[in-house]
Amino acid sequence: MNQLFDISGKVIVVTGATGILAGGAAKYLQRNGAKVIYLGRNQERVDRAIQDAREISDDCMGLTCDVLDENGLKKGYEDVLNRFGQIDALINGAGGNMPGATIGPDKEIFDLDLDDYTKVMDLNLKGTVIPTLAFAQAFKEQKSGCVINFSSMSSTQALTRVLGYSNAKAAIDNFTRWMATEMATKYGDQVRVNAVAPGFFISKQNKALLTNQDGSFTERGQQVINKTPFRRFGKQEEIYGAIHYLVSDSSSFVTGTVLAVDGGFSSFCGV
Numbered sequence: 001m002n003q004l005f006d007i008s009g010k011v012i013v014v015t016g017a018t019g020i021l022a023g024g025a026a027k028y029l030q031r032n033g034a035k036v037i038y039l040g041r042n043q044e045r046v047d048r049a050i051q052d053a054r055e056i057s058d059d060c061m062g063l064t065c066d067v068l069d070e071n072g073l074k075k076g077y078e079d080v081l082n083r084f085g086q087i088d089a090l091i092n093g094a095g096g097n098m099p100g101a102t103i104g105p106d107k108e109i110f111d112l113d114l115d116d117y118t119k120v121m122d123l124n125l126k127g128t129v130i131p132t133l134a135f136a137q138a139f140k141e142q143k144s145g146c147v148i149n150f151s152s153m154s155s156t157q158a159l160t161r162v163l164g165y166s167n168a169k170a171a172i173d174n175f176t177r178w179m180a181t182e183m184a185t186k187y188g189d190q191v192r193v194n195a196v197a198p199g200f201f202i203s204k205q206n207k208a209l210l211t212n213q214d215g216s217f218t219e220r221g222q223q224v225i226n227k228t229p230f231r232r233f234g235k236q237e238e239i240y241g242a243i244h245y246l247v248s249d250s251s252s253f254v255t256g257t258v259l260a261v262d263g264g265f266s267s268f269c270g271v
């Protein structure tokens with residue numbers, strides 16, 4: 001393989017690794033020679049992910065921890081260092097929405113459930129900040145390493161309904177730039193922080209919002225397709241290349257960016 005894209009031997013922690021996008025990316029990275037730590041909050045699902053991962057190689061490890069559990073993450077950090085001796089990348093894939101934090105078609109804006117709003121903000125923002133503070137400690141010692149966050153189309157454009165999620169993802173863009181600047185200024189030009197901003201990929205969370213049981217699009221799904229020049233949703237594997245690029249040395253002068261992987265959604269005004 002081209003040296004620029006060689007990621008073999010890199011130790012990569014992936015949160016949300018039992019989910020669709022981050023889970024798929026974790027296996028992809030491992031298939032390309034990385035040592036991958038699958039972090040999820042549900043023991044059974046982590047066990048299942050590790051069972052699959054062992055079919056790729058033994059260079060994998062499961063960590064069961066909530067991304068909001070500071071102490072659990074600190075312990076996870078020690079466990080990873082004890083097993084692999086270093087950490088080269090952290091992928092903050094955990095995130096998502098919950099119904100109370102959205103304004104459904106039958107709801108008023110003023111019906112927003114503030115508890116759910118706070119939970120969604122916490123999961124998507126603090127659930128990225130806290131793991132970064134835990135695992136990027138290694139980058140300070142090593143003077144090298146990278147973080148990849150998950151942003152969204154909703155961080156820069158108003159998507160109807162999803163208020164808490166949008167607010168948190170906008171903050172992720174800001175955190176990406178802020179952390180990129182601070183880390184590089186303090187620890188040098190081999191510590192990088194970037195984000196991917198997926199367009200619309202079908203996942204467990206949005207499947208019912210975007211597609212009907214017979215596979216046809218819901219009204220919202222059709223609206224998304226209309227604003228996507230490629231006229232389709234993303235396929236899970238179409239996020240892997242962006243992550244590979246950001247983890248590898250081919251992006252050695254890239255930090256503080258939010259890379260859209262969206263079939264043109266963010267470029268197109270819809271008309």
Ligand SMILES: NC(=O)c1ccc[n+]([C@@H]2O[C@H](COP(=O)([O-])OP(=O)(O)OC[C@H]3O[C@@H](n4cnc5c(N)ncnc54)[C@H](O)[C@@H]3O)[C@@H](O)[C@H]2O)c1
Pocket residue numbers: 015016017018019020021022023039040041065066067068092093094095096123127150151152153197198199200201202203204205206
């Ligand atoms: N699917 C899309 O179209 C899309 C678009 C833009 C952004 N994203 C973002 O991509 C990331 C991955 O999303 P996905 O579509 O694969 O969803 P997913 O639901 O399949 O994966 C999310 C994972 O996060 C985990 N998680 C949730 N709360 C957690 C917690 N407190 N602690 C630890 N883990 C927790 C879930 O268990 C799940 O495995 C998310 O940040 C999401 O917001 C997805």
